[in-house]
Amino acid sequence: MSASDAAFGTGYNVLPIWKDRLDPKTLVTTPNSDVIYAMSYVDLSETGPLVFDAPPDMQGILLDFWQRPIPVDGGKYFGDVGFAGPDHGRGGKFLILPPGYDGDVPEGYFVYRSGTNNVFIFLRSFFKDPKNLAPAVELIERAQIYPLNTPQAERKPMQFPNASGVPANMLPRDDFSAFEQLKWLVDREGKHLASADGLGLLANVGLIARKPFKPDAATKSMLNAAAKTAYKTSRVIGLQDGVAGESYKVWADRQWINPVNNAKGASTKLIRVSGFSPTTIRSAPEWYRRSQGRGQPMRSPSTMRMARRCLASTRIKSRCHPTSRQIFSGL
Numbered sequence: 001m002s003a004s005d006a007a008f009g010t011g012y013n014v015l016p017i018w019k020d021r022l023d024p025k026t027l028v029t030t031p032n033s034d035v036i037y038a039m040s041y042v043d044l045s046e047t048g049p050l051v052f053d054a055p056p057d058m059q060g061i062l063l064d065f066w067q068r069p070i071p072v073d074g075g076k077y078f079g080d081v082g083f084a085g086p087d088h089g090r091g092g093k094f095l096i097l098p099p100g101y102d103g104d105v106p107e108g109y110f111v112y113r114s115g116t117n118n119v120f121i122f123l124r125s126f127f128k129d130p131k132n133l134a135p136a137v138e139l140i141e142r143a144q145i146y147p148l149n150t151p152q153a154e155r156k157p158m159q160f161p162n163a164s165g166v167p168a169n170m171l172p173r174d175d176f177s178a179f180e181q182l183k184w185l186v187d188r189e190g191k192h193l194a195s196a197d198g199l200g201l202l203a204n205v206g207l208i209a210r211k212p213f214k215p216d217a218a219t220k221s222m223l224n225a226a227a228k229t230a231y232k233t234s235r236v237i238g239l240q241d242g243v244a245g246e247s248y249k250v251w252a253d254r255q256w257i258n259p260v261n262n263a264k265g266a267s268t269k270l271i272r273v274s275g276f277s278p279t280t281i282r283s284a285p286e287w288y289r290r291s292q293g294r295g296q297p298m299r300s301p302s303t304m305r306m307a308r309r310c311l312a313s314t315r316i317k318s319r320c321h322p323t324s325r326q327i328f329s330g331l
Contacts (some may be wrong), residue, residue, distance in 0.1 A: 007168040008163060009159065009161065011156060012050060015140070015160055016162075017162065019164055026164075027168065027169045027170060042096075044098035048098065049147070052144075053143065058125050059082040059126075061122050062094070062119060064115045064118070065193075066115070070114045072085075074086070081123075087110065094110045095110065097114065125137070176224040
């Protein structure tokens, strides 16, 4: 979040759009080159209930700060807005409520109840001609975000900075800075961040809401090593074909794996989260893995050539298997 704020500015009214499509200067997970993206972070502790007024023909998702889709009143939808959401692509007003909100809920809104104050708004629009991106950009620029209880005349005007070509590292951290981000979250979220047990674990390493976090050199070195070890451990777990007796394999006799759909609750149990989240959020190739020959990972010279061609050409990217990026990840 800090990287996005530093690059594009802060405020509920700031919605960066990758108007020229994503490029390598923006380090973000699982990007595609065939859509226009917009991403924003909002803090409900500052705004109270927030309205996202969306145009039609758009696709997006609303996530809390644990990357959990925000449940929608009625129990049929979780996080989605647009084509896969309750509006079915017709657009509408989406009301995002902070944790524990028990106030009045006005009529005429799709109501999303977040588990954290900090919310990630992630949007896509679709272009028909890669040489003419303007219609897709203009569609997102019709979106409005504003506090529910702020009169129209007092709402901040929307800002849509062009994020294309702007250096920004939005990847999860695997060093001491991960604990600095956790401290920021603890201060912002307080009891909403985790259970009492979870907050107790954070307190054990000095992460306590509104109290200084200034580890000495030895502790900082230990936490840095812990973050690196934890990330490496998550990669090992994430590359397994199954966890806790449940298989991720799509077909029992092949090496295609899908932890998203092939294991019940794959993103909820702790051991799965430790592999699922860092692996999928930081390194999209591990969502699906293909092997060749006798089940060995793809590493042959021909595979290397295929991967380089895929990664170098946006024209054939749609046919490029995610393993191409994994080949160069050093795993």
